[in-house]
Amino acid sequence: MKSDPRRDWDDAFANMAHIPGSEALPAKWAAQAAQYRDSGLHIQSDIAYGAHPRERFDLIWPDGPARGLAVFVHGGYWLRTGKSDWTHYAEGARASGWAVALVQYTLAPEGRLAQMTQQVGAAIAEAARLVEGPIRLAGHSAGGHLASRMACADSPLPGVVQERVAHVVSISGLHDLRPLMWTKMNADLKLDEAEAVAESAALQRPRSGASLTAWVGGAERPEFIRQSRLLAMMWEGLGASVRCVVEAEHDHFSVLEGLRHSEGAITQAFVGPQQEG
Numbered sequence: 001m002k003s004d005p006r007r008d009w010d011d012a013f014a015n016m017a018h019i020p021g022s023e024a025l026p027a028k029w030a031a032q033a034a035q036y037r038d039s040g041l042h043i044q045s046d047i048a049y050g051a052h053p054r055e056r057f058d059l060i061w062p063d064g065p066a067r068g069l070a071v072f073v074h075g076g077y078w079l080r081t082g083k084s085d086w087t088h089y090a091e092g093a094r095a096s097g098w099a100v101a102l103v104q105y106t107l108a109p110e111g112r113l114a115q116m117t118q119q120v121g122a123a124i125a126e127a128a129r130l131v132e133g134p135i136r137l138a139g140h141s142a143g144g145h146l147a148s149r150m151a152c153a154d155s156p157l158p159g160v161v162q163e164r165v166a167h168v169v170s171i172s173g174l175h176d177l178r179p180l181m182w183t184k185m186n187a188d189l190k191l192d193e194a195e196a197v198a199e200s201a202a203l204q205r206p207r208s209g210a211s212l213t214a215w216v217g218g219a220e221r222p223e224f225i226r227q228s229r230l231l232a233m234m235w236e237g238l239g240a241s242v243r244c245v246v247e248a249e250h251d252h253f254s255v256l257e258g259l260r261h262s263e264g265a266i267t268q269a270f271v272g273p274q275q276e277g
Helices: 022-037 087-095 113-130 142-149 178-182 193-198 222-235 254-260 265-271
Strands: 042-048 056-061 069-073 099-103 135-140 165-171 211-217 241-247
Touching: 022 087, 042 113, 056 087, 056 113, 069 087, 069 113, 069 142, 087 099, 087 254, 087 265, 099 113, 113 135, 113 142, 113 193, 135 142, 135 265, 142 165, 142 211, 165 265, 178 193, 211 222, 211 254, 211 265, 222 241, 241 265, 254 265
Parallel strands: 069 099, 069 135, 135 165, 165 211, 211 241
Antiparallel strands: 042 056, 056 099
């Protein structure tokens, strides 16, 4: 399965090619993340949840007692980046009083998507052992896919952890993976139809009582907007509380900026309004 003559799926998923100046973004993120880590916060780095070198997460603690656990799963098309590239996006949740876990997982082609789903579940379970209270999950792009898989009926999360998950925010997430089989990146992802269906949240049932927001930028590639709307439409009426938010003029990367501020609308969707007093 090499191409779909009806549509250029490589272009449909190409974010940086349609964002002016995007070639400078990876270095910018790395610098901002490093500066944030060096700002004197209480950070526990490289907490192991498995034996593989990528099976690690960082835990950033708030200034006072934690309201609960907020988990952020990074993107990069399951092929690139890691937890340390996105540390600064923890600030909105941290400033709102949450302990924030930044999770990473084995990348393709070494890892398969089904394996990544299991790894993220294991990471959340370990973080939940360290932090009491409710759990809020978020992920961006490929991370949005992995976060939404935690809200499916076949979630890898242990039952006692599932019961603590109050809400999931899939930011610019991918929820129907079948079109990825038409892309060049599938040479590394190695998706076949069986795995694409099994790992697509939109094609699975939500777990009973799941609460999820599909959040996407209004200036993103049309496929990402379609994917967010699709999840909300498919899960409507299946026992989940689900909504789709298309945020104004944001692109695939600027949509994350609100996570850096406790008053950001996306932060409040993630962890709820900041407590007073």
